Amino acid sequence: MSLQARIDSLSNRHASLEMKIFDEDHRPKPDDGALSRLKLEKLRVKEEMERLRSS
DSSP, X not given: OOHHHHHHHHHHHHHHHHHXXXXXXXXXXXXXXXXXXXXXXXXXXXXXXXXXXHO
16 A cells, blocks of 8 residues: 555544544533544544654
8 A cells, every 4th residue: 555545544534533523422422431532543543644744
């Protein structure tokens, strides 16, 4: 997989996580544990994209 393809894949994953976080946050009783895990994963994906872009 090329570098750009990997970045694109991570970007799609980041957007997917953003939607999952939004959906969970707007439920009547959001699961704080699930939100924390999703946000942490989203941050890791963002950091990986930034690392690849700077290399």
